[in-house]
Amino acid sequence: MATQIKYTALALLLCLSTITSAQKFVNEFLNIGVGARAHGMFGSVVANGEDLTSAYWNPAGLVGLENSLQINAMHANWFGGVAGYDYISLGKKFKEKNAAAAVTLIRMGIDNIPNTLNLIGPDGSVDYDRIETFSTADYAFLLSYAKGIDEAGKLSLGGNIKVIHRSIGSFGSAWGFGADLGLKYKMNKNLTIGLTAKDITTTFNAWSFNLSEEDKSTFNETGNEIPVSSNEITLPRFVLGIAYHANITNDFSLLAETDITLSTNGREAGLVSSNNFELDPTLGVELGYMNKAFLRFGMGNIQRRVNIENFDERNIEIQPNVGLGLKLGRLNIDYALTNLGDASDVLVSHIFSLGIGFNAKKGSAEVK
Secondary structure (H helix, E strand, O other): OHHHHHHHOHHHHHHHOOOOOOHHHOOHHHHOOOOHHHHHOOOOOOOOOOOOOHHHHOHHHHHHOOOOEEEEEEEEEEOOOOEEEEEEEEEEEEHHHOEEEEEEEEEEEEEEEEEOOOOEOOOOOEOHHHOEEEEEEEEEEEEEEEEEOOOOOOEEEEEEEEEEEEEEOOOEEEEEEEEEEEEEEEOOOOEEEEEEEEOOOOEEEEEEEOOOHHHHHHHHHOOOOOOOOEEEEEOOEEEEEEEEEEEOOOOEEEEEEEEEEEEOOOOOOEOEEEOOEEEEEEEEEEEEEOOOEEEEEEEEEEEEEEEOOEEEEEEEEEEEEEEEEEEEOOEEEEEEEEOOOOOOOOOOEEEEEEEEEEOEOOOOOOEO
16 A cells, blocks of 8 residues: 555655755756757857847847847757746847846746546545646746946946746745846957856745645655755856857858856766866857858766776766757747767757847838
8 A cells, every 4th residue: 555655646756856955956947048049059158149048148148139129939848858948038129228128938847747646545445536637837037137338339247137936736836036147248359258147146945835634644654754845045156158259251150159157066977076166168169151040069068977887987978969040031040959968867859949030110110
């Protein structure tokens, strides 16, 4: 009987396990990133990004928006299609103020999870009609603003305030708040430096739970800890990016950027890490043709993994990403293939994103 009950609680326990994990894995869905262009370059866009996805990567880049109004959206399936990741953003550029603002919504969720906690009745009978489904979802709402500081347009600053909501069906939910800051400096026409301070205020989540007495009884019978109201804290991370852009010929251009993330949440497998420190480098390259078609390559997630044949040795593993992009007038279409190779335990993911811009004509409400 106890074995049967243990299986009935499995689906819920998989979701609740993320709450009792170490603090370094808080709000991990916000570390995935938005935009197929950025994913194709393994997130190396802190310095070169000037589209609406900059609200996530480096809000200072919003000053570079080409259109007075822009909309971006992205969809991706993770973990072999088990989880869905969606993003949508709306941005507005204020040319007279050399400033821009954006609102962003991110959702990552797993839907239609069977709740089998009540599958077995008090008398030991099995009733499949008692199975219900629930969803576990993580939401982030970002309100961003950026402004150019100097008349030459070399320096820009930006920031965002984010509200986080996480839910596990009707069993529990959390609310969180935080902020990011970013800056960009164009040293010359080829070289740009960017810096983002993620969760600069530290981001916290406050969890509360609503478990019935029957659910608590199931947890006790299976030897699992009953979750209680608690707080989580996301520590600050700093990302420094250096980008180089040049025209190879009249038709072809080359963009390359390397980013280094400094985190206080160390991983044992990190390239340079300790218990409370980690440096995570990434590299992204974009080859453009007539500013219409783009081929992208990125690599990151560099890890020192234990050699299973010799536990005293560690092998360096690197995860590559690839991507494509098309710019058709005011429409941008991007695709990325991520999690290639053996450096990631996550299955290969296909990521698609769209961006569209509008410019109001002077003296008319018409858009072009």
